[in-house]
Amino acid sequence: MNPTDLQAAELAQDHVNGERLLEAISSLASFGGRDDGGVSRQTLTEVDLASRRYLIDQARSMGCEVGIDECANLFFRRPGLDNDLPPVLTGSHADTQPVGGTLDGAYGVIAGLEVIAALNDAGIQTLRPIEVVAWTNEEGSRFGPGTMGSSAFVEPARLAEYRGSRDGDGISFGEALDSALAAVSDVPRLAMARPMASYVELHIEQGPILEAENVPLGVVDGIQSVRWYRVECQGTMAHAGTTPMDRRNDAMATAHRVAQRLYEFAAAEAATQVRLTLGRWLVEPNSVNTIPGRVEFTIDVRCVDEAVLDRFEAMLNETINTQVASPATVTATCFFRRASTKFPEHMQRLVEKACTRAATLAGRKLPITLTSGAFHDAMYLVDHCPTSMIFVPSIDGVSHNASEATAPDDLVLGAQALAYTVAALASS
Numbered sequence: 001m002n003p004t005d006l007q008a009a010e011l012a013q014d015h016v017n018g019e020r021l022l023e024a025i026s027s028l029a030s031f032g033g034r035d036d037g038g039v040s041r042q043t044l045t046e047v048d049l050a051s052r053r054y055l056i057d058q059a060r061s062m063g064c065e066v067g068i069d070e071c072a073n074l075f076f077r078r079p080g081l082d083n084d085l086p087p088v089l090t091g092s093h094a095d096t097q098p099v100g101g102t103l104d105g106a107y108g109v110i111a112g113l114e115v116i117a118a119l120n121d122a123g124i125q126t127l128r129p130i131e132v133v134a135w136t137n138e139e140g141s142r143f144g145p146g147t148m149g150s151s152a153f154v155e156p157a158r159l160a161e162y163r164g165s166r167d168g169d170g171i172s173f174g175e176a177l178d179s180a181l182a183a184v185s186d187v188p189r190l191a192m193a194r195p196m197a198s199y200v201e202l203h204i205e206q207g208p209i210l211e212a213e214n215v216p217l218g219v220v221d222g223i224q225s226v227r228w229y230r231v232e233c234q235g236t237m238a239h240a241g242t243t244p245m246d247r248r249n250d251a252m253a254t255a256h257r258v259a260q261r262l263y264e265f266a267a268a269e270a271a272t273q274v275r276l277t278l279g280r281w282l283v284e285p286n287s288v289n290t291i292p293g294r295v296e297f298t299i300d301v302r303c304v305d306e307a308v309l310d311r312f313e314a315m316l317n318e319t320i321n322t323q324v325a326s327p328a329t330v331t332a333t334c335f336f337r338r339a340s341t342k343f344p345e346h347m348q349r350l351v352e353k354a355c356t357r358a359a360t361l362a363g364r365k366l367p368i369t370l371t372s373g374a375f376h377d378a379m380y381l382v383d384h385c386p387t388s389m390i391f392v393p394s395i396d397g398v399s400h401n402a403s404e405a406t407a408p409d410d411l412v413l414g415a416q417a418l419a420y421t422v423a424a425l426a427s428s
């Protein structure tokens with residue numbers, strides 16, 4: 001059947017099978033599942049490779065063609081009537097934080113496969129092919145920076161630099177990537193930067209806004225700016241008991257003073273909603289009775305207003321060049337930055353239509369528009385093709401935590417809104 005884009009959209013939405021969706025979410029969550037209900041499936045680890053094999057088998061069982069590109073981005077393709085047309089792309093990432101939840105990223109990949117299953121059930125042939133993607137290394141927690149897969153897909157020249165990134169055990173992203181590709185030698189290789197008609201990503205909000213408004217679906221208008229820095233404080237290791245306080249070059253004391261200044265900045269700029277996280281600390285030699293010789297910590301700073309991040313960077317540079325830092329030597333390196341993203345109006349309107357129909361049929365409140373506090377692969381796809389996002393609420397606004405959760409009804413509504421959006425785009 002080759003319905004109009006509106007008929008296809010409504011049929012696809014109405015054929016979403018909630019049971020099947022929730023079942024598939026918990027199956028994927030079993031790869032790296034933790035006793036506390038969370039998931040630990042960092043990018044290109046053994047469990048991540050096992051989860052990729054599961055997704056490949058699932059997609060093939062639904063009649064999809066599977067492909068993989070040089071950055072190990074996995075694509076699951078449902079042919080259309082005209083396969084020369086650029087596909088409509090949906091999906092998200094399947095890697096998680098070290099202590100992640102069952103939904104961050106995984107939900108968007110699974111819901112993308114559910115859209116294909118719904119179209120199959122409805123017997124709909126869309127004009128365009130549809131592809132569901134599982135991006136590599138969105139989180140950036142094992143190998144920095146984040147969104148490596150999607151940013152390299154959009155601009156392949158980025159991959160060479162990413163390959164040199166190393167994890168805490170000294171393994172390079174390049175080595176992990178080569179093993180991941182070798183593990184799926186049965187999957188045809190695809191070019192990067194292939195033309196796409198559009199990209200729609202369904203994701204949990206990971207924040208408190210939708211829940212506070214008691215609204216099940218959100219139209220995402222954009223993503224706030226983000227910058228990551230690595231601060232290194234070089235002091236001198238010495239004995240904790242024999243070294244007088246005035247003869248120390250204590251890297252931790254210096255790091256603490258610098259960190260204090262950063263938190264003071266965030267407090268002074270609270271009205272701008274700037275968000276500061278000093279998430280990862282490395283101390284050498286990390287011994288209770290040796291004065292730290294070297295301390296490295298990361299900065300994750302975000303704001304909707306780019307000027308605030310510029311002020312932060314100026315303050316950071318000024319701080320490490322004054323007595324706050326002496327006598328240790330302190331350096332700060334920015335290793336990830338992405339200015340704020342705005343999704344095109346027409347894509348937001350289509351998402352709003354999809355969310356409105358799903359919410360109305362379910363007797364729920366109508367969608368609201370919000371800006372994402374978290375970053376997503378969509379922040380790079382927006383440079384490649386018309387892009388948009390759909391949000392569902394996070395219970396207590398919690399994410400990057402084992403207790404991350406969303407009401408099952410809301411998960412199903414999100415998949416229905418995604419099915420409508422993807423089917424409408426693929427039928428025109």
Ligand code: HGY
Nearest residue numbers: 138139146373374375
């Ligand atoms: O950090 C982020 O915003 C994303 O969840 N990785």
Ligand code: MN
Nearest residue numbers: 104105138376
């Ligand atoms: Mn995510």
Ligand code: MN
Nearest residue numbers: 097104139400
């Ligand atoms: Mn995340």
